[in-house]
Amino acid sequence: MERTATSLPGVYELRPKVFTDSRGFFMETYHRGKFAELGINDSFVQDNHSFSSKGTLRGLHYQLHHAQAKLCRVIEGEAFDVALDVRIGSPTFGRWTGLLLSAREQNQIYIPVGFAHGFLALSERVQFLYKCSAFYNPADERGIIWNDPALHISWGIANPLISEKDAKYPALSAALLGDLPRYPRK
Secondary structure (H helix, E strand, O other), rough: OOOEEEEOOEEEEEEEEEEEEOOOOEEOOOHHHHHHHOOOOOOEEEEEEEEOOOHHHHEEEEEEEOOOEEEEEEEEEEEEEEEEOOOOOOOOOOOOEEEEEEEEOEEEEEEOOOOOOOEEEEEEEEEEEEEEEOOHHHHHEEEEOOOOOOOOOOOOOOOOOHHHHHHHOOHHOOOOOOOEEEOOOO
C-alpha cells in the first residue's frame, strides 16, 4: 500500500498493490497492520455502498459526536471526492482537498475525523464503497452546503442532482459553533 499526502494534513490518497494476470486482478484494499504502519490506526466498524448516476452529488456530510474517519473507493466509474476541514481552531479550517477516485486507478482516500465529506459522480454509473470508524447515527449527522461560495470547491458542475436534505445544509460560516468539531479532537 502506498500513501500519498494531499494538501490537507491527515488526508491521504492510498494506492494498493494490484496483481494482474490473464484472469483479472487481485488487491488488498484494507489490512489493519499495514494501515497502522502508514499511521492510520482507525478501527473500521461499518461498510457502506452507494450507487449514483452521473451528476449526483452527495455531501458534504459529517457526524459531530460520533465522528467518522472514512476510507473511500470507487469500484465502478469515476467520482470527484472532497474532504473539507470543519474543525474549529484547525490551521486548515475551511480548506478542502479533492481527488479523482476511479475503478480504473483503484485508488482510495482516507479522511480522518473532523472533516466533512462529499463526492460527485462523474461517469454514467458510480459504485462507491466506504468504511467508517463509527456507526452511522442519523440524529448526529450534520452537513455543509455543497456550493458554499466562500469555499470555492471546484466541483465542475452547476446543477448537480442532490437530495432535499443536502440542499438545506448551511454554509460553513453559518454553521452553529456547537455543530462543528473542535481541533484538536479530544
